[in-house]
Amino acid sequence: MAKANDNYLKLPGSYLFSMIGKKVREYGEAHPDADIIRLGIGDVTQPLAPAIIDALHKAVDEMGNAATFKGYAPDLGYDFLRNVIAEQDYKARGCDISADEIFVADGAKSDCANIQEIFSVDNKIAVCDPVYPVYVDSNVMAGRAGDYDAATERFTKVIYMPCTEANGFMPEFPKEDPDLIYLCFPNNPTGSAITKSKLQEWVDYANRIGAIILYDAAYEAYISEDDIPHSIFECEGARTCAIEFRSFSKNAGFTGVRLGFTVIPKDLKAGDTALHPLWARRHGTKYNGAPYIIQRAGEAVYSPEGKAQLKEQVAYYMKNARVIYDGLKGAGYDVSGGVNAPYIWLKAPNNMTSWEFFDLLLDKANVVGTPGSGFGPSGEHFFRLTAFGTYENTVRAVDRIKKL
């Protein structure tokens, strides 16, 4: 008799963004004239840059011609893409990462969710609180998180590292030693960034206790300050304790295109077991490579034209971040983030809960944000707004919030 994976049943409610989608859909149906502005899910709004569109058309034409048609991609990615990533994202920043340590896939979300598979179910994970839900939920599904305790809103076997106003939204070393440490900088959802010296402390800590840092750098393109590292591999010793996830979603608008990559140094071991061959085996068995045309689009991100165009695109969104940050601060809100990240983290006024503020904003300002409590109990009373809207909508949304 087939039995379901009961761990799935431990997941409370539905996935945060599905829940928001449902609330907004229902509101829209009840108020068909409402002019809803979405600054919630972190989806981008600017079209793909011309250099990327050109690369896509070219690759599509290749696929229509027998002489240039491409079938199965290499499991781990085409060399043309892995090489340019190694050169421009790593070697150019002084990071010792080679092309064959880069695994191309369909996005950081999948990779962040799947990476836990190559580790023992006994391993204990540490996560920031608030946190991107995928890290926790993927471990719950695997049976690594224990049971959900509704009173604390936490899983019994997960180590939570609160990121609060008091610590400037920066995690502190946990009391109990974790085996796997999820870190995301620039941070989703708080928009906080970690300095190189602070990240070095985490690398040293992980090497000391034999833990592995699962480092989500999906938002590195939004870093504007000099002392903020773009990669964990800028830190000394990271090759023996870190895996890094990168995305094309936010630096190049690929949320609907799907491309990302994961870096696993060949030196990296869990106990005596090298992890690079395990992840390679996973790719070979459970994945068939990212589409050729989309890997060509990824390559165009690194071309001179692509880089110039995307610099403008990132600047466009960061102007939005500034509008939100300055506007809400001027209106008396407590705000942080938004300087090295496309997310602004604000405190709900009048001690409202995150969902109360969500409902208020949706109802009175027709603006959709993300309730901080959806990212974990320490996110309660906070709220995330994204800079990924259009400039016009961002200005209108901030005006509406100011008038509340």
Added chain:
Amino acid sequence: MAKANDNYLKLPGSYLFSMIGKKVREYGEAHPDADIIRLGIGDVTQPLAPAIIDALHKAVDEMGNAATFKGYAPDLGYDFLRNVIAEQDYKARGCDISADEIFVADGAKSDCANIQEIFSVDNKIAVCDPVYPVYVDSNVMAGRAGDYDAATERFTKVIYMPCTEANGFMPEFPKEDPDLIYLCFPNNPTGSAITKSKLQEWVDYANRIGAIILYDAAYEAYISEDDIPHSIFECEGARTCAIEFRSFSKNAGFTGVRLGFTVIPKDLKAGDTALHPLWARRHGTKYNGAPYIIQRAGEAVYSPEGKAQLKEQVAYYMKNARVIYDGLKGAGYDVSGGVNAPYIWLKAPNNMTSWEFFDLLLDKANVVGTPGSGFGPSGEHFFRLTAFGTYENTVRAVDRIKKL
């Protein structure tokens, strides 16, 4: 201290197709002038059909325009694609499957590998022997397969259903009741097809013992005979015992494009747990939807032009199948498959092992095939050739084999 998932270490050697790739690469390096013809991995060679190329270009243009740009896709797929699949692949064949029971993803390989996640680790799987390695390996990684016994070349906790000359390469009900039954028809690797009445027996059996059939129908486009079902949902009662996987790789040449879908009826339960919401939750947590432009390409597969063009493409490959089948049969080989499937299954001559025949073919004919033993011990002494080469290469490969 981080610990690796030791189940990965139970996997013997590398993934079959990686091993073949390595052998061919090494042979090519040692014999740079060799004119190698690849009829091994099952990769297609014909370019994408014009209707698909047009759809891709159109969708790329949409992505370059702010008014039509698409960000995150719906987790489970765009309605335009799910609807046309439900209509043409299911309702048109009298199968009671609705659009919201169709989960669009990046290919049948990923889905076949990932599906086991929503089941208990205690569940016992049954597979055909020989078998597509992904079914077994993904269960090994999850710890569901037990240990590898080198003597029998089998995993201790897996139920194997031998498909041999004696039973016409058709699995028989196993002695021990399985919880999950992987079936692939038309079959990879043997090219055998199952009749509707025979498949109905499997459906009845699964319903009787409470097992779930994981039905891989990736090759249904190659069915040429009337009594062969294209979907397991043509059988009565399949809604309560079956999940079906479909691919665009072989009917539309999408091996390098990546698109497929999985059908989970809402009625389907494991014990008391409905599986549709579990798979939906998995998609929502670990996946971000197939790329918009590629879902539009998938839609074009169902357009009148697309269908006409792809009918020709399938006929092209089936002509190859006929060339291989007739050619090798005429030369005295024992051959099967190739009538409702793009695979020809032949017996290695002179009691050679599969890998001996692989080496002989590579060395003396410069033809790459797939050793049957790579699919399981009952595949020993057999060999798979695919019809996915070009017509010219297929004719040349068969001529060379005949001359051995």
